[in-house]
Amino acid sequence: MPGHAAGSDGCGIDAKRGHFGARLLHWSMNELILGIWDGHDAGAALVRDGVILAAINEERLTGRKHAGGFPARSIHACLRIAGVAPGDVSLVAASTTDAAKTLTRWAPTLRDQYYALRRRKCRPGMLARWKKMAKYEITLVPGNALTRRLSDARIRRQAAHMGLDAPVAWTGHHEAHAASAALCSGFDAATVVTLDGIGDALSGSVSIWRDGTLRRLSAIAGRDSMGIFFEHVTNLLNMRELEDEGKVMALANYAFPVPDDENPLLDLLTVEGTDVRCVHGPVRLYRLLADVLYRFPSEQFAYMAQRVLELRIPALVSNAVKAAGCPRVCLAGGVASNVKANMLVRGLPCVEDLFVFPHMGDGGLAVGAALAAGNERFNWKGVALADVALGPAYGDGEIADALNAAGLPHRRSTALAAEVAEAIHLGAIILWFQGRTEYGPRSLGNRSILARPDEPGIRDRLNLALKQRVWYQPFCPSILESDAPRFLAGYRAPNRFMTEAFRTTRDGAHALAAAMSIDGTCRPQIVADGSGPFATLLAAVRRSTGIGAVLNTSMNIHGEPMVNSPAEAVSVFQRSGADILAIGPFIVRKS
Structure with a gap:
């Protein structure tokens, strides 16, 4: 049987009747x-x-x-x-x-x-x-x-x-x-x-x-x-x-x-x-x-x-x-x-x-x-989606309350990106909690676990400490846009949301060794330079390591959804082998 005719799939209204329902007589800019x-x-x-x-x-x-x-x-x-x-x-x-x-x-x-x-x-x-x-x-x-x-x-x-x-x-x-x-x-x-x-x-x-x-x-x-x-x-x-x-x-x-x-x-x-x-x-x-x-x-x-x-x-x-x-x-x-x-x-x-x-x-x-x-x-025409940080945000006071309730010593950092970048350079596993919760299945720099992308051994550490993934499932990188052509073969357009795979270049295969598949592909997030705190962190990582990229996976323990609130981030930190929690302006280190 050929493909169904154009029109409704049981709920919408076909073209002859007006796609999703009759148009309203008056249009308001504030609906x-x-x-x-x-x-x-x-x-x-x-x-x-x-x-x-x-x-x-x-x-x-x-x-x-x-x-x-x-x-x-x-x-x-x-x-x-x-x-x-x-x-x-x-x-x-x-x-x-x-x-x-x-x-x-x-x-x-x-x-x-x-x-x-x-x-x-x-x-x-x-x-x-x-x-x-x-x-x-x-x-x-x-x-x-x-x-x-x-x-x-x-x-x-x-x-x-x-x-x-x-x-x-x-x-x-x-x-x-x-x-x-x-x-x-x-x-x-x-x-x-x-x-x-x-x-x-x-x-x-x-x-x-x-x-x-x-x-x-x-x-x-x-x-x-x-x-x-x-x-x-x-x-x-x-x-x-x-x-x-x-x-x-x-x-x-x-x-x-x-x-x-x-x-x-x-x-x-x-x-x-x-x-x-x-x-x-x-x-x-x-x-x-x-x-x-x-x-x-x-x-x-x-x-x-x-x-x-x-x-x-x-x-x-x-x-x-x-x-x-x-x-x-x-x-x-x-x-x-x-x-x-x-x-x-x-x-x-x-x-x-x-x-x-x-x-x-x-x-x-x-x-x-x-x-x-x-x-x-x-008559909405749509707006290009620039960001999926569409969930709740939490103030410094709420974050401090969660840290205090858990009895975690913490301090406010005056150079958060530089401090975290240096820790990544030294091989630390970072919990990075900033801004609003992401919408969708991917962590894109707001509720993320971060690590060096060029150290293959970090994958086993992450699985033992946090993720408990099957051995064949790869991690993914977040890459500064200015570095993307160096690491990704045939790079043409930014992929902001980790929705496509890319083949890596020779440089990319080395720089992203911990964040790619065995077939030489990876599923990257391309981060626009200067676009926000996560881009600032990636730039700091590049100054420390020479690589404008990090391994980025969702902040959760196996079997649980990605975290939303400060209390959930604190819980993951306490129950995992992560080394540092960077949450809002605060730094928490494992003793």
Whole structure:
């Protein structure tokens, strides 16, 4: 069956009826939209005139990774950050009203049990296989008038309990993904591709962003999902779905390459124009993949699966660019977290520039829903996303209180960057806590663990002291923009949010030895010179070491989400082998 016709994916309204709802008669420059997402990795975002004022996910506030459900804590946090009251919100924007999502809104225990099973948080039990089969079948059922009414009633009731009486606007799952990428890209025109598991019975879409309007060209059926394919691979490798897909990509680097004509997985997913075809639906696909794994070592199985994405995603994007006629590309959806595939997309001759929304998975749907609703109802054109420091900030007094409560001796540093840079030069492991919490899965210089990037032995120290990563999973570097051409081969444009891989140069292979993969690639954050405290630190590190880069990984202990508050940073410091905590203007050293 060819790709679905352009238009709605069960929640939004197609072009003939006006994309996401009828336009309001009057446009105000002060409309404030609260975007919410109440699935796995739930969260909220406040957006005004296309500018994201605040955004955070529940996991940062509950301490439970990928926490799901109605994001009450995130809503409270966003209102507090922006300094507004519930009554100031003009519109609540939400997404996804397929049958499965609607069911779990009214029966959250089913959601919790299902995600505990998928993420290996509980023993599977005798009915596990049948539960997963049933969930996949229900997820393939698109939304309809009944599911929309039921979802709307549930969200309105929960919002009312928080004092939110604004109307609720509904956006399709992939329309929200597409809006997050298009409106944050800064592009006047772009080809927009979304790819994930299944949402509103779809697994992907191709749209065109032009003249401030997002128009869908085609959609990919849920049964033909690249995301479900890779989730199955993750599960079969005894890893956690929705969390460990990056480990599969890392494990693939250690395989002896399998020739394409001997890779049976390439026959399972193919690209035809702007459509993806899978030979079987999710349930039978899992059994087929299990049969293949039986015949191959784990690392070769991971390689073969990664090879599927590295061939099929660029092929789809290339066809999408031809169909849309726009050489700039935007990507969103969970599959867009595959940085190796993104590297190949940027390298396509037909691609002039690439933007990947930093919170590309479902955790970013709150922003996407708000931007989609604002674009349709208030003619928002979008604003280039310069920073993802969109969460809470903490004052010096709050930081000092947390340090005093923990009984940690500390002092105020008058030359914080220089002092920390010298410690990095000497091989110390640093906890770096500055400014607002980052939005999304990456630490980008506000809630980071830092170390020298050129000492391979530091990886083992980090794993023993803090991260407890599997041996084959690499760390990543943050690099000053002025040093990027020296370390990254074919460097063309800054990648601010660690959303793409790059090949390293000979100098880069030496300077980034502790922060790169065995295949010579790395997933860097490119930091603009002079852009803030983190850039100041990197400049100081360059003066000390000759390398304008650090190893940068998220500040958390294995199994926990990235820290948000000073108290959480202090807890990680006390429970880990980190040498120094640089928090606000204060320095804390292990005795």
